[in-house]
Amino acid sequence: MKISKKDLTAIVKEAYNAVKDENGGKNADYIPYLQNxxxxxxxxxxxxxxxxxxxxxxxxYVFGIESVxxxxxxxxxxxxxxxxxxxxxxxxxxxxxxxxxxxxxLLEKDHPSSPLVxxxxxxxCSMVKPTGDADKKWQAIDSYFARLCGGKLSVIxxxxxxxxxxxxxxxxxxxxxxxxxxxxxxPDMSLDLYTRQCSxxxxxxxxxxxxxxxxxxxxxxxxxxRVFDSAIAPQIxxxxxxxxxxxxxGDWLYTSGIPAKTGVGGGIMAIMPGSxxxxxxxxxxDDAGNSYRAQLAIKYITNKLGVNIFGDSVLEVV
Ligand code: GLU
Numbered sequence: 001m002k003i004s005k006k007d008l009t010a011i012v013k014e015a016y017n018a019v020k021d022e023n024g025g026k027n028a029d030y031i032p033y034l035q036n037x038x039x040x041x042x043x044x045x046x047x048x049x050x051x052x053x054x055x056x057x058x059x060x061y062v063f064g065i066e067s068v069x070x071x072x073x074x075x076x077x078x079x080x081x082x083x084x085x086x087x088x089x090x091x092x093x094x095x096x097x098x099x100x101x102x103x104x105x106l107l108e109k110d111h112p113s114s115p116l117v118x119x120x121x122x123x124x125c126s127m128v129k130p131t132g133d134a135d136k137k138w139q140a141i142d143s144y145f146a147r148l149c150g151g152k153l154s155v156i157x158x159x160x161x162x163x164x165x166x167x168x169x170x171x172x173x174x175x176x177x178x179x180x181x182x183x184x185x186x187p188d189m190s191l192d193l194y195t196r197q198c199s200x201x202x203x204x205x206x207x208x209x210x211x212x213x214x215x216x217x218x219x220x221x222x223x224x225x226r227v228f229d230s231a232i233a234p235q236i237x238x239x240x241x242x243x244x245x246x247x248x249x250g251d252w253l254y255t256s257g258i259p260a261k262t263g264v265g266g267g268i269m270a271i272m273p274g275s276x277x278x279x280x281x282x283x284x285x286d287d288a289g290n291s292y293r294a295q296l297a298i299k300y301i302t303n304k305l306g307v308n309i310f311g312d313s314v315l316e317v318v
Contacts, residue, residue, distance in 0.1 A: 001306070001313040008046070008305075008317055009054050015300035016044055016056045025284030025292030028264040033162035034064060034283070037266070042282040043204040044297050047212035048317050049274070051221040055205055062201035063281055064159045064265030067099060067116070067289075069145070069197040070124070071261045071269065072210065074115035075236055076144045077127045079228040083235045089127065089184065090120045092235070094242040094249060099289060100169050102176065109180050116243045116261065118194075119173050119182075125197070126183045126190035134189045141197055148213050149206040150222040160199035167195055198263075204281040207269040211277020214240075237273055241309065248288045256299045257308030268294040272307050275315035 020042055028034040043057035078086045086092075091111030095104040100118045112119035128137045146152040174191040177183040183190055213220045214237065217230035228236075241259035245252040252260065258278070260270035266283035268291055278301065280294035307313055 002316045002318055003305070005052065005054070005317055011301055011304050012044055012046055012054050013056050015297045015304070016042070018300055019293050019296045020057070022293055022296060023284075025286050027266075027283045028285055028289065031159070031163050031166060031264065033156070033159040034265060037063065037283045039284050041266070042293050044280045044301075045204040045208035045278075046301070047208040047221060047277045049212060049216045049221050049276070052317070053205060053208060055208070058281065059204040061281065062156070062203055063267060063283070064156060064198065064263070065153070065200040065202040065207075065267060066198045066263030066265040067121075068202070068207060068261050068263040068267050068269050069200060070116045070121040071236070071240060072145050072148050073121060073124045073128065073141060073197060074239060075148065075214075075228050075232075076141065077115070077124045078232050078235060080129060081127065083232055086115065089182070090115050090123050092239055092242070096247055099246045100173070102169070102172060105173065105176050105180070112177060112182050114239060114243045116239050117246070118170055119177060122170065122174050122190050122194045123177055123183055125193040126185040126187075128193065131185050134193065137193055138196065141193065144227075145197070145200065147220065147223070147225060147227045148210045149202065150209040150220050151206060153200040153202055153206070155196055155199050156201045160196055163195050163199055164192070167191070170195070202267065204267065204279045207267055207279035207281075208277045211269045211271045211279055213277070214271045215273050215275060215277050217273075233273070237271055240271060245290055246288050248286075248290060252295070256295075256302050257310065258298065258302045259309060260298060262290040262294075264289045266291045266294065268298060270298050272302070272309065272315065275307060
């Protein structure tokens, strides 16, 4: 399907205007820092495989990446270990349960289920090389995130402190994984890496570039650098498609047609393979922890364009 950049820009702006006054949802309150972010913030950014970016609203506002970070570390470990090894050690299953579910680990004690829920993400951090060296592991995460997003990210210190002081549930997860031999480095260190990566500040624009890198099978369209092997792109998109919206993933995919990963900081990163990366950000969340306005905005755009991962159209922007 062909569309001009001008028409695509008009659709993104239309989505922004249609959604900006929607007032559903509320900021995450279980992480004190997130509670105080202005709820009216809202931005949409779309990045094409040739690096052109369309953006409207608060696309340069730096917010907590939170669970969207799980995708980036998943790519790092899949790229390092291969798809089969990550399947063996973590798995790729959707439990249909909330992102921080302990019950899910008890049910699936043979696997943390998927690197895109808390248990699997903490396990993925434990797999980052080199084993046993927290500083070098952090450097590996830090430089890889920069390559995926096309620029260095910085940790929001206040968020990191806020989350570290209140992450009792995640501590339980890390040690339960230890009980099942599903964590591959020190549990406290792995959890700290996870908490730090969730506390990265990111912009909607950077998430759109990261999404476009995935849509582009590993080549960052802005820097031109190959960041991961193109052969693993389908597995990455499948993880996002199956669990990106936690227990609302089926509803999301059915209504939006596009795999996307959310974070409780209010960001959503969506991927249309071969066509674009699309990010939206707005702090108020629905009851499953997904940004209320960002969901509406992305759905507006995909439905208007008629793109769907299960359809056959690739968007060609002229
Ligand atoms: N850091 C958050 C946590 O572990 C991430 C949750 C999310 O964004 O879904 O609870």
